[in-house]
Amino acid sequence: MIHLxxxxxxxxxxxxxxxxxxxxxxxxxxxxxxxxxxxxPDFLKIAPNNRMPAIVDDEPADGGAPISIFESGAILLxxxxxxxxxxxxxxxxxVEQTQWLMWQMGGLGPMLGQNHHFNRYAPEKIPYAIERYLxxxxxxxxxxxxxxxxxAFIAGxxxxxxxxxxxxxxxxxxxGQDLTDFPNxxxxxxxxxxxxxxxxxxxxxxxxxxxxxxxxxxxxRNLFGQTAKRD
Numbered sequence: 373m374i375h376l377x378x379x380x381x382x383x384x385x386x387x388x389x390x391x392x393x394x395x396x397x398x399x400x401x402x403x404x405x406x407x408x409x410x411x412x413p414d415f416l417k418i419a420p421n422n423r424m425p426a427i428v429d430d431e432p433a434d435g436g437a438p439i440s441i442f443e444s445g446a447i448l449l450x451x452x453x454x455x456x457x458x459x460x461x462x463x464x465x466x467v468e469q470t471q472w473l474m475w476q477m478g479g480l481g482p483m484l485g486q487n488h489h490f491n492r493y494a495p496e497k498i499p500y501a502i503e504r505y506l507x508x509x510x511x512x513x514x515x516x517x518x519x520x521x522x523x524a525f526i527a528g529x530x531x532x533x534x535x536x537x538x539x540x541x542x543x544x545x546x547x548g549q550d551l552t553d554f555p556n557x558x559x560x561x562x563x564x565x566x567x568x569x570x571x572x573x574x575x576x577x578x579x580x581x582x583x584x585x586x587x588x589x590x591x592x593r594n595l596f597g598q599t600a601k602r603d
């Protein structure tokens with residue numbers, strides 16, 4: 373059994389996409405990040421960066437004690453190795469998929485996250501910051517579009533590289549992007565959106581958090597007011 377500590381954000385969706393594709397048994401432990409549940413002592417034992425998602429695997433391949441993993445990219449790699457799925461069987465394909473997974477972790481996710489922050493959540497609209505991350509978002513969409521030219525998926529067959537990137541493209545309108553400007557991304561996006569496992573994963577997210585999405589002052593403090601020492 374995989375215990376998934378989760379909230380339906382792009383990083384959380386990455387893991388449910390994988391689990392729904394493989395049918396690996398799992399149970400969800402909601403971590404309401406707006407209420408600060410990511411700072412609970414028990415959660416910090418498995419996720420010292422106080423970020424979800426994180427998992428605990430009761431049955432690791434070595435037969436030893438349960439193992440915990442934090443960081444969404446590390447979780448995807450772990451699950452791919454555990455199941456033997458969605459990570460290419462040959463060296464070159466694995467390298468391609470892994471480097472594009474790292475591209476998402478180091479570029480697409482953080483930069484689009486800043487786009488979300490300054491466009492949607494920042495209490496003060498800062499034109500320079502908004503323009504900076506809007507342009508970087510557009511540049512990264514262009515990188516992905518060029519990569520997908522002549523390819524169905526990012527690297528070989530559908531893989532953890534695609535699962536990592538897709539949830540960050542879902543809110544493309546909120547990011548100020550028009551998918552018709554990126555026809556290869558649009559084709560890829562629709563192919564993943566209509567997969568039954570994708571539909572199940574996103575429907576599950578709606579059951580975990582059915583709120584309106586309005587930002588409360590409590591949520592703002594828990595999400596954006598963190599320092600090394602919490603009050």
